[in-house]
Amino acid sequence: MGLYRMDTLMRQARSKGIALGAFECWESLNIQNIAKASQFTGVPVIFQASPAEYNTMGGADALANMVKFYVNKYGIDAALHLDHGSTIENVEECVKSGFTSVMLDASTLVFAENAAISAEAAKIAHAADCSFEAELGHVTGGDSGSNADSALTVPAEVVEFVKITGVDCLAVSIGTVHGDYRGEPKLHLDLLAEIASLVDIPLVLHGGSGTPIDQLHAAIKLGIAKINICTDIHKAFLRGIEEARATLTPSVPGNFYIPPSKALFDKTVEMIKLFSEVR
Ligand code: 13P
Helix, strand or coil: CEECCHHHHHHHHHHCCCCEEEEECCCHHHHHHHHHHHHHHCCCEEEEECHHHHHHCCCHHHHHHHHHHHHHHHCCEEEEEEEEECCHHHHHHHHHHCCCEEEECCCCCCHHHHHHHHHHHHHHHHHCCCEEEEEECECCEHHHCCCCCCECCCHHHHHHHHHHHCCCEEEECCCCCECCCCCCCCCCHHHHHHHHHHCCCCEEECCCCCCCHHHHHHHHHHCEEEEEECHHHHHHHHHHHHHHHHHCCCCCHHHHCHHHHHHHHHHHHHHHHHHHCCC
16 A cells, blocks of 8 residues: 555556556545545546646645655555656656656647757656656647647657656657547557567556547556556546536535546546456
């Protein structure tokens, strides 16, 4: 029970033929329900947040304290990960706050620049016994509103990137997007198979929400050991809020937050099971 390096948990997951859910954290209700869902299913989880998210909670240290509290309260195995850090300062503040893994996302830069800053961030992470994730190719979407300008990972770059950076797990771009898909999701599984044949580090899939489960299961079988989920659990939370607004008075917050809390728990359990019951 406790917080572990993320790559350690990912390797264990891969040896069992499953992937771990990496769930975005933005406030205490969702952090608590991620922990409860992990306890309920008996499967480790990854708590993760980008700087915009942990700053809404009062900083990386505030998030880290909250996560550590719930990990101990519910007796689970977990990792705490910086998602989409954009600066070396982000990496440093998370390492200092007790995260067990960090990502520096320089995936919009050209290869040499991405590799150089990733190598610098990896050194900082490793000095604190944290694992390090980088992204090669670019998974787009989110607030940019455009899902069309992803850059797929180029297999010919993978081995050199891993060698230069010392990255412990690699986020690949194989057709997912952050947020809602425009059009039919279609993962490039041949590309994933090629990448997986080149390196033996576990691979990460960003933009898990809305991706058909048969495609996710195929990706897990090919080497994806972590699936990032934000939109699907946030939408579940918002549906819970709508239900509360329709039926409950805002004057009793303790009751008002029961529907969103239940919605978060149910959705997180559903996703953990989807990723750990691979057919
Ligand atoms: P979704 O919002 O599509 O689930 O993506 C989340 C993500 O990849 C966070 O890094």
